[in-house]
Amino acid sequence: MGRSPCCEKEHTNKGAWTSEEDERLISYIKLHGEGCWRSLPKAAGLLRCGKSCRLRWINYLRPDLKRGNFTEEEDELIINLHSLLGNKWSMIAARLPGRTDNEIKNYWNTHIKRKLYSRGIDPKTHRSVDSVSTTNNSGNCRNNNKINANRFLLETKETVVPLMQVPDNIDNGADSSEDSNGSSGLSSEEVFPHINLELSIGLPFPSCQQSRFSSSDLNQSQQQRVAYRLFRSKTPDVCLCYGLGFQKNQACRCRVITTL
DNA sequence: AAAACTCTCAACCGCGCACAG
DNA sequence: ACTGTGCGCGGTTGAGAGTTT
Numbered sequence: 001m002g003r004s005p006c007c008e009k010e011h012t013n014k015g016a017w018t019s020e021e022d023e024r025l026i027s028y029i030k031l032h033g034e035g036c037w038r039s040l041p042k043a044a045g046l047l048r049c050g051k052s053c054r055l056r057w058i059n060y061l062r063p064d065l066k067r068g069n070f071t072e073e074e075d076e077l078i079i080n081l082h083s084l085l086g087n088k089w090s091m092i093a094a095r096l097p098g099r100t101d102n103e104i105k106n107y108w109n110t111h112i113k114r115k116l117y118s119r120g121i122d123p124k125t126h127r128s129v130d131s132v133s134t135t136n137n138s139g140n141c142r143n144n145n146k147i148n149a150n151r152f153l154l155e156t157k158e159t160v161v162p163l164m165q166v167p168d169n170i171d172n173g174a175d176s177s178e179d180s181n182g183s184s185g186l187s188s189e190e191v192f193p194h195i196n197l198e199l200s201i202g203l204p205f206p207s208c209q210q211s212r213f214s215s216s217d218l219n220q221s222q223q224q225r226v227a228y229r230l231f232r233s234k235t236p237d238v239c240l241c242y243g244l245g246f247q248k249n250q251a252c253r254c255r256v257i258t259t260l
Numbered sequence: 261a262a263a264a265c266t267c268t269c270a271a272c273c274g275c276g277c278a279c280a281g
Numbered sequence: 282a283c284t285g286t287g288c289g290c291g292g293t294t295g296a297g298a299g300t301t302t
Contacts, residue, residue, distance in 0.1 A: 016270075016296080038287060054288080055271065090290060105291075106269050266300070273293080280286085 013047045017056055021046055025053055026061055059102045066098025070107055078104060078112060083126040 013021070028044035034057070037050035046053060070078075074096060081092045089101035089108075096104065108123075116123040 014272075036287090049272090051273090051288085052271075058289095059270070087291065101290075102270075110268060262302105264300100264302075266298100268296105268298080270296095271294085274291100276288105276290085278286105278288085281284090 012041075012049050012052070014052075017060075021048065022056070022061060025057060029057060029061075055102075059100045064098060065100065070099075070111075074099070075112060075115070078108065079116065079126075082108065082112075082123075 024044050024046055028040065028046075032043070037054040039050070040046075040053050041048045041050055044053070048056075077096065078092060081095055085091050087105075089105045093099050093101040093104050113123045116126075117129070120129050121127070122129050
């Protein structure tokens with residue numbers, strides 16, 4: 001059987017968009033808003049796949065896009081966020097207003113990788129090329145260990161339950177990723193004092209920013225379900241701090257809690 | 261001047277997830 | 282519990298622009 005295609009390939013245009021197609025898409029979305037990408041092309045009179053329309057809008061036509069060169073501050077922010085999040089481009093993009101995941105991904109591959117190599121840093125591990133090439137030994141850099149631990153926490157599904165079981169530790173400023181030897185690593189904010197590590201996920205449209213429940217409305221199991229769904233979900237109207245076990249106001253100012 | 265090569269980035273593809281039925 | 286559908290993500294591709302030979 002196999003998966004049905006997202007659209008009929010035979011009757012759709014491919015490749016670069018014409019200015020006429022752009023205008024059609026823009027005026028349609030201005031009139032009807034985003035969403036329902038599958039039916040949008042037909043409704044807008046476009047011979048394009050819905051996916052293609054979505055991509056064109058998100059990466060190129062959206063009015064809130066910044067465009068232009070990346071600043072030095074943006075460079076450093078991307079590097080630091082990448083060290084925490086890995087190739088989670090959409091999450092990184094959420095911290096850079098006006099930038100898209102595609103743009104950041106391209107920029108990473110064409111510029112930043114090279115920049116890091118020139119600094120003697122491996123862009124995958126964010127460790128010095130020397131230490132990467134020698135072995136996995138020793139973790140001679142405590143900061144890097146801490147960074148990689150955070151990255152692990154954010155990326156692996158297996159850590160969801162343990163994370164939710166130890167919110168108190170997080171609240172106390174202790175590090176749940178620490179091993180049992182009691183060594184005190186630096187927090188992410190100490191490692192990157194200049195970036196906001198609240199990691200609330202940015203929202204492009206104000207309508208998404210409302211929430212129906214605060215954490216105080218939920219019992220513990222509901223909160224755990226919320227946290228779990230949040231961690232698994234790619235839905236943007238949530239705050240990552242909540243997925244890490246924080247309660248409202250404990251860790252960040254966003255106060256955005258996803259609904260059940 | 262032009263061929264060859266390199267770089268950039270818009271666009272595509274396939275997969276996984278959420279959700280409705 | 283299962284299936285189909287739509288959306289979003291990350292990896293990859295390739296056309297066109299820019300640079301070098």
